Amino acid sequence: MTTFLVTVGIGLSTAAILSLSAVEFTLEYAVSRIANFAHGEFLTIGAYVAYSTQTTFHQNVAAAAAIAAAVGAVAGLALNAGVIEQFRGRSAITVLIATLGVALIAENVLDIVYGAANVSYNFAQGELHHVGPFLWTTSDIEVIISALAAAGLIYLLLQRTRFGKAIRAVSQDRSLAQVSGIPARRIVMQTWALAGAVAGFAGFALADTVGTFGPLLGFNFLLLTITATVAGGLGRPYATLGGALIVGLALQIAGTYTSSAYEFVFAFLLLVVLMLFRPNGVFVRPSAVAVRA
Amino acid sequence: MYWVSVVTEAGIFAILALGLDVVWGWGGDFDLAFYGYLALGSYLTFVLSIGKPKPPVEYIIGWHLPVLLSIALAVVVVVGVAAVVGAIALRNLRGIYFAVTTLGAVSALYLLVENYTPLFDGYNGVYGLINPGQSALNLTYNGYRVMFLVVVLVLLVLAYLLVQRLSRSPFGRMLRSVREDERAAAAYGRPVFFAKYRAYLFGAALAGLTGGLFAIFISAFNPSAWTPQELLVIYAAILAGGRGNPRGVILGVFVVYIGFIELTRYLPSPASRPDFGPAMRQILIGLMIILILRFRPEGLFRERPGLDRTPAPASQRVAAPTGARSEERGTSERATREEGASKAARRRAGEIN
Numbered sequence: 001m002t003t004f005l006v007t008v009g010i011g012l013s014t015a016a017i018l019s020l021s022a023v024e025f026t027l028e029y030a031v032s033r034i035a036n037f038a039h040g041e042f043l044t045i046g047a048y049v050a051y052s053t054q055t056t057f058h059q060n061v062a063a064a065a066a067i068a069a070a071v072g073a074v075a076g077l078a079l080n081a082g083v084i085e086q087f088r089g090r091s092a093i094t095v096l097i098a099t100l101g102v103a104l105i106a107e108n109v110l111d112i113v114y115g116a117a118n119v120s121y122n123f124a125q126g127e128l129h130h131v132g133p134f135l136w137t138t139s140d141i142e143v144i145i146s147a148l149a150a151a152g153l154i155y156l157l158l159q160r161t162r163f164g165k166a167i168r169a170v171s172q173d174r175s176l177a178q179v180s181g182i183p184a185r186r187i188v189m190q191t192w193a194l195a196g197a198v199a200g201f202a203g204f205a206l207a208d209t210v211g212t213f214g215p216l217l218g219f220n221f222l223l224l225t226i227t228a229t230v231a232g233g234l235g236r237p238y239a240t241l242g243g244a245l246i247v248g249l250a251l252q253i254a255g256t257y258t259s260s261a262y263e264f265v266f267a268f269l270l271l272v273v274l275m276l277f278r279p280n281g282v283f284v285r286p287s288a289v290a291v292r293a
Numbered sequence: 294m295y296w297v298s299v300v301t302e303a304g305i306f307a308i309l310a311l312g313l314d315v316v317w318g319w320g321g322d323f324d325l326a327f328y329g330y331l332a333l334g335s336y337l338t339f340v341l342s343i344g345k346p347k348p349p350v351e352y353i354i355g356w357h358l359p360v361l362l363s364i365a366l367a368v369v370v371v372v373g374v375a376a377v378v379g380a381i382a383l384r385n386l387r388g389i390y391f392a393v394t395t396l397g398a399v400s401a402l403y404l405l406v407e408n409y410t411p412l413f414d415g416y417n418g419v420y421g422l423i424n425p426g427q428s429a430l431n432l433t434y435n436g437y438r439v440m441f442l443v444v445v446l447v448l449l450v451l452a453y454l455l456v457q458r459l460s461r462s463p464f465g466r467m468l469r470s471v472r473e474d475e476r477a478a479a480a481y482g483r484p485v486f487f488a489k490y491r492a493y494l495f496g497a498a499l500a501g502l503t504g505g506l507f508a509i510f511i512s513a514f515n516p517s518a519w520t521p522q523e524l525l526v527i528y529a530a531i532l533a534g535g536r537g538n539p540r541g542v543i544l545g546v547f548v549v550y551i552g553f554i555e556l557t558r559y560l561p562s563p564a565s566r567p568d569f570g571p572a573m574r575q576i577l578i579g580l581m582i583i584l585i586l587r588f589r590p591e592g593l594f595r596e597r598p599g600l601d602r603t604p605a606p607a608s609q610r611v612a613a614p615t616g617a618r619s620e621e622r623g624t625s626e627r628a629t630r631e632e633g634a635s636k637a638a639r640r641r642a643g644e645i646n
Contacts, residue, residue, distance in 0.1 A: 035389040086587055093323050093388050094586055097528065101582035104525060108572040108579070116568050219521075223400055226393055261408035264400070271397035276381055279390060 007256040008249060009134030013209060015248025016147030019241050020202035021221065022228040023154060024195040026240040029229075030171035031191045032084050034095040039199060039225065040218030041106040046072045046200030047207035047217055048110055051119055061123055061142070065204050072200015073193040080192035085185075103219060110215040118212040143205045150198060151241055157194075158237065167191055171235065224251070224264070227271040233281025242283065294435055297442050298510075303550040304445040305506045307543045308452050310527050312499025315456065317528075318537035318596070319465060320492040321472035322387070326378055326395035328524040329402050330371050330497045334504020335514045336406070337367035339419040352413050360425040364505030371501030372494055379493040384486060387475075396521075407516045418515020422508050445506060449543070452499065456539045459495075468492050469537075522575060529578050532585045534592050541594030548593075553577060 021043060028036045046068035057063035083102055087095045126138020136144070158164035166187045169177040178184040206221060207213045224247065232243025250270060255263030274282070309331060316324050337354075341363035345355040358366070382394045406413050413419055424437045432440060459465045471478040471488050479485050508514060526549065534545020557574040585592065 035393065083583065090586075091388070093392065094590070096389055096392060097323065097532075098583050098586050100525060101579040101586075104522060104579035104582075105576050108575040111572045112569055223396060227397070230393070259408075262404070265404045265408075268397040268401035268404070272381065272394055272401070275386060275390060275394040275397070279386065 003256065004253075005133040006135050007252050009131075009136055009140075011249040011252030012134070012245075013136065013140040013143055014252055015245045016144045017202050017206050017209065018224060018228050018248045019244035020147050020150055020198055020205070021225045022232070022240045022244045023151070023237050024199045024202070025225050025229050026232070026235055026237050027167070027191055028195050030235045030237070031167060031174075031188045032080070032095075034084060034087075034092050034099070035226075035234075036079070036084075036099050037096055037222065038079060038099040038102040038106060040220070040222035041103050042072050042075055042196050042199035042218065043203030043206060043221055044110060044213075044215060044218035045075050045106065046203030047213055048114055048119075049200070050204040050207070051114075051121060054121060054123070059122055059124075061139075061208075064123075065146075065201055068204035069197040069201040072203070073197035075200065076192040076194070076196020077189060079196070080189055084192070085188075107215045107219060114215065116214060118214045120212040121208055123208060139208055143209060146201075146205070150201075154198075154237065163187070163190065223271070224267055227267050227274070230271060230274050230279070231282055233283060236281065239281050239283050243281065246282070294438065297435075297438050299551060299555060301438070301442045301445050301510055303547050304442070304449050305503055305510060306527060306530070306550060307449050307546040308445075308506070309500055309503040310531055310542050310546045311449075311452050311456050311539060312496040312503070313527055314531050314537065314539065314542045315459070315468075315492050315499075316496035318531065318542070319460070319468045319472060320489050322383065322489060322493070323392045324395050324493070324496075325392055325521065325524065326382075326399040326402075327496065327500055328519050328521070328527075329399040330375060330500035331504040331507060332406075332514070332519040333374060333402075334364075334367045334371045334501035335508045335518075336413045336419060336504075337370055337501075338363045338505040338508040339422055339514060340413070341366055342425065343419070343421045346414070350414050350417070351411050352419055353411065360422065360505075360509065364502065364508075367505050368498055368501035371504070372498050375494055375497030379490050379497075383489045383493060399521075403516065403519070413514075416516055418513060418518070420513030423512045425509060441509065445510075448502075448506070453539055453543060460539060464488070464491070525582070526578055529582045529585075532582060532590075532592055535594035535596060536590075536592055537596030538592070538594045541592055541596075544594070545592065549578070549581075553581075 021039070024042075025036065025039050028034070028039065049071040050064040050068040053067050054064055057067075079099075079102060083098055084095065087098055123139070126141075129136055129138065129141065131141070156164075158167060166177070166182045169180070169182055170184050170187050170191075174184050174188075177187075203218060207217060210217075228244040228247040229240050230243070231247050232238075232240035247267065247270065251263050251267050254266040258266075313324070313327050316322055316327065338360070340352050340354040341356050341358050342360045343355075344357040346352050356363075378395070378398050382391055382398070386394055407416055409415065424434065424441075427434070427437045430437070430440070467478070467483050467488050470481075471483060471485050475485055478488075511518070527546075530545040530549040531542050532545070533549055534543065535541025554574060557570060557577065560570045560573050
């Protein structure tokens with residue numbers, strides 16, 4: 001039982017990072033109607049920027065997290081303006097291939113700058129804490145709290161602000177939003193900046209949790225992100241949070257009771273099974289299945 | 294000898310690209326599992342022909358079959374696996390859902406092969422197929438490589454003729470009509486799923502064959518030989534040559550492999566960054582993909598239109614209920630329209646929030 005609860009604890013910290021990444025992936029889909037296969041690269045960039053600046057900021061975790069988010073926002077803006085908007089009106093699959101190209105470029109630029117070998121942070125992981133039945137390090141707790149905070153902020157942003165209302169309008173019908181006087185182009189741009197910022201921060205949190213990382217950190221996390229997104233339902237931010245929780249826990253539990261090497265095998269098989277039976281997410285009745293996107 | 298090996302490699306990949314072009318170029322399905330079929334074909338060719346494993350090396354089967362028979366069996370198994378994946382992925386999933394599912398399937402396979410050593414010896418991979426039949430054919434090492442090049446080129450020509458024939462056959466036209474507008478094709482009585490399924494199995498068979506040839510060509514195979522990036526190069530080559538046009542596809546492969554990969558070989562690689570050259574090459578391939586998609590999606594050689602001499606004006610062909618605009622020049626209008634259709638369908642189901 002103790003093993004199980006420790007597992008659940010680790011699963012929660014994985015799920016926290018996953019939820020940050022997946023909600024942003026889903027927001028990108030919501031406003032631009034594309035699957036951004038360069039999404040993982042936001043995480044990688046965030047992780048590496050924090051790595052570069054950690055000595056400048058004297059191992060201050062908050063400063064590293066902030067700069068990872070800031071650079072992630074810039075990356076989000078650049079991807080939207082440089083690629084996604086250039087492909088407006090083209091098929092979703094065309095944009096998917098283009099973002100795969102972007103991912104290839106970003107990975108190899110990072111490879112040239114930082115080398116292919118893994119690097120790691122010097123941040124202290126902190127000691128182990130017993131929180132209720134769970135066993136967490138200080139950085140685990142920080143990750144979980146910041147993920148909860150980010151999820152709460154995103155909820156408030158989407159539900160309570162004009163910006164959030166505009167995002168919802170644009171995600172339903174961009175041209176209709178445009179003719180109703182919503183500056184759709186700007187809203188989409190801001191959404192991408194937000195997505196990049198949160199994803200950059202998630203990358204920093206992920207790299208801090210796993211310890212060492214390389215240029216493929218984000219791409220390897222992408223499929224997990226997509227699994228969580230699909231589990232919740234593509235384009236549905238709140239459901240995606242639930243999907244991240246399910247996938248994060250399932251992954252950790254499956255990994256603990258077999259071998260950690262296989263946890264991703266389970267995740268990807270889970271993805272295939274989801275696609276088969278619940279392609280619109282586990283929170284939707286299967287009778288409504290109509291996946292032809 | 295260097296050039297013999299370069300041209301052999303390009304020839305092998307050209308056969309692979311022809312198969313992928315049937316799936317993606319004609320069928321319109323962006324399959325990210327495709328390189329997995331090459332890998333599976335390659336692994337199986339090894340374990341069927343190189344005999345029992347010597348500990349600590351481990352892998353399954355370990356027979357000592359003649360290499361040609363091994364390749365044939367490998368192709369059969371690969372087609373069997375593709376039959377399962379295709380049956381799952383092609384039935385209801387299209388566009389990005391199809392791409393994501395196939396990526397999930399191939400990633401699960403990849404991690405399984407890498408971590409479960411009894412299968413194909415994990416990360417070390419399998420090796421030991423060095424010029425099979427060289428002594429029986431009474432050839433020198435170099436003579437064998439030249440002979441192998443000729444075999445590859447003959448197979449490429451055969452594959453080209455087959456694909457070219459298929460392209461003009463009722464099957465090829467049906468597949469394209471399904472790509473262009475699935476509903477219209479279905480309304481005219483075309484079996485949408487089976488058209489796509491047959492194309493998928495055909496592509497997988499060519500990939501399995503390519504895997505066998507690849508096994509002989511590099512005489513070792515491990516997980517680093519089939520990362521997702523490798524597949525992207527094939528897609529780049531198809532895009533460059535002209536999606537849907539077999540001649541263009543072959544040309545694209547030769548241009549990308551020989552032009553890109555060989556020319557960037559001479560890039561300076563400072564000792565401190567030994568991977569500068571390969572990384573630069575990947576960056577250029579990524580750039581090429583984006584630029585071609587943006588500015589010339591039809592590639593160097595446009596897909597040849599079918600035999601219909603009176604094509605309908607573009608405006609009449611757009612049938613999506615939401616009037617999704619297809620700005621896609623050339624070949625891939627289908628996905629745009631489906632996106633529109635699905636949006637409408639899901640909005641009716643009240644699912645987009």
